Amino acid sequence: MPEMLRTDPNIIITGTPGVGKTTHCQQLATATRLHHLDINEVVKKHNIGESSTDPDDPNTKIVDEDRLLDCIENDLEEGGQIIDWHACDLFPPSLIDLVCVVRCDNKLLYDRLKKRGYSGKKLEENMDCEIMEVLLQEAREAYDEDMVVELRSEKTEDVDANVERIEKWIEQWRKDHGKEGGEDVKAQGGGGKDEDNPMFLHG
Ligand SMILES: Nc1ncnc2c1ncn2[C@@H]1O[C@H](COP(=O)(O)OP(=O)(O)OP(=O)(O)O)[C@@H](O)[C@H]1O
Ligand SMILES: [Mg+2]
Numbered sequence: 001m002p003e004m005l006r007t008d009p010n011i012i013i014t015g016t017p018g019v020g021k022t023t024h025c026q027q028l029a030t031a032t033r034l035h036h037l038d039i040n041e042v043v044k045k046h047n048i049g050e051s052s053t054d055p056d057d058p059n060t061k062i063v064d065e066d067r068l069l070d071c072i073e074n075d076l077e078e079g080g081q082i083i084d085w086h087a088c089d090l091f092p093p094s095l096i097d098l099v100c101v102v103r104c105d106n107k108l109l110y111d112r113l114k115k116r117g118y119s120g121k122k123l124e125e126n127m128d129c130e131i132m133e134v135l136l137q138e139a140r141e142a143y144d145e146d147m148v149v150e151l152r153s154e155k156t157e158d159v160d161a162n163v164e165r166i167e168k169w170i171e172q173w174r175k176d177h178g179k180e181g182g183e184d185v186k187a188q189g190g191g192g193k194d195e196d197n198p199m200f201l202h203g
Pocket of ligand 2: 021022023084
């Protein structure tokens, strides 16, 4: 197996539109030295989204996933990326360390999407996506179950608590991978036990 070069983990923050992905990514990037990799920005910058032909939803972009991966492959190999995107199964599991599926109460999400001006089919489809747990299923199918965690994002305090939890997980990841303080912890007989994993203590 090729040696993992990244000195910081790659974390996916995914979920239905409006659940709070970007809110989490921004706060997490501020709290850590990780980089907020906003896929919406990548799509715009590299012009790899085609406008939807759906007359109800002309602003939605259909993204060429192969080209997207080409654009971010180097970043992922380097590590330390917080990936902000409403899909997750396109990222190669070997380059991903943690998948957070952000969740939100249906009524609250409905209000958030309405406030954005979503209506009709678009509102309905996004609500169905959350109700049917589409992103959670997608994450569980694409990645090992011990990499996938659900995070609630309903109140401001939820974001604070989730970010703190991910920060602890990052610290543990660095210890487990011998990336802390430049010392090789694993070579000294360190390394993580599952019960030390702060993301899954209550999961
Ligand atoms: N935990 C929370 N408490 C209060 N407000 C929240 C919370 N999470 C998100 N919000 C609010 O909900 C709205 C949507 O959040 P955000 O933009 O982070 O969602 P998103 O998942 O990135 O959406 P998109 O997929 O469209 O990019 C914002 O107005 C944000 O302030
Ligand atoms: Mg967003």
